[in-house]
Amino acid sequence: MIKVGEYNHLKISREVDFGVYLDDGKEGILLPKRFVPENAKVGDEIKVFLYHDSEDRLIATTQQPKGKVGDIVRLKAVGTTHQGAFLDNGLMKDLFVPKSQQLTRMMPGGEYIVRIYIDERTGRMAATEKIDQFLSNESLDVKEMDMVHLMVLRRSQIGYVMAINHKHTGVLHFNEIFRDIRVGDSFSGFIKKIHEGNKIDVVIGKPGYQKVEDEVHKILQLLEENNGYLPYNDKSDPEDIYSFFGMSKKTFKMTTGNLYKQRKIEFTKTGIKLVG
Secondary structure (H helix, E strand, C coil): CCCCCCEEEEEEEEEECCEEEECCCCCCEEEEHHHCCCCCCCCCEEEEEEEECCCCCEEEECCCCCCCCCCEEEEEEEEECCCEEEEECCCCCCEEEEHHHCCCCCCCCCEEEEEEEECCCCCCEEEECCCHHHCCCCCCCCCCCCEEEEEEEEECCCEEEEEECCCEEEEEEHHHCCCCCCCCCEEEEEEEEECCCCCEEEEECCCHHHHHHHHHHHHHHHHHHCCCEECCCCCCCHHHHHHHHCCCHHHHHHHHHHHHHCCCEEECCCCEEECC
16 A cells, blocks of 8 residues: 555556656556666666655655654754745655644744644645644553653653654653753653653663663773773763763763673773773
């Protein structure tokens, strides 16, 4: 089944001077010549994104949009009319946000958090700022320690409200933040705790020693770049550690402890030293 606003795998049914047509079981969907992969031929199956062009024709592209249907993304406004605003979604045609779907007065150059959907009346991609209606924790499809996609929705009194996998909401507490973040930022994280009532706490990065494994190479490289010595240890200020290493003090201690057990570093009174 053809899905507008999503990626589809379709076979090339015929070639024309201005591109190729992809088999949709009907007349075919045009993939313009500039987006046809090199050496592609009739019978090949290719991955394409489907949307409507400026003449309201269903068209295919190998461009990668910034968001597909169901995604919550931060996009920049590139124009406005009396009917609504247009956002840059990384495609030839900009994404329309009807005025009725705006919570703020969108202005060219501004960035806005929206959810992409298919307009039931036109069948075309559109976007809305009214995203809370699409987020629910009533029935969860995540569990503790699962890796998830996170997006910052807004600041609260205890941290930041996050969208989880474009479906649920959770809280990233202030004491779990060790990097600069702003509304609209997205990154990988994991489910730390699910409380009564399906309230979720999330953390940026990977859980436990999965995170440590990613940081080991960073610390070893920094040691090598600084003649095998760094003036940081478990007595260092957390802000100093984050400023230099880009990690929390907890992660720093776990990582250096792991390196010490592997006999790759040793601790001194003032820092850490590369062995050998």
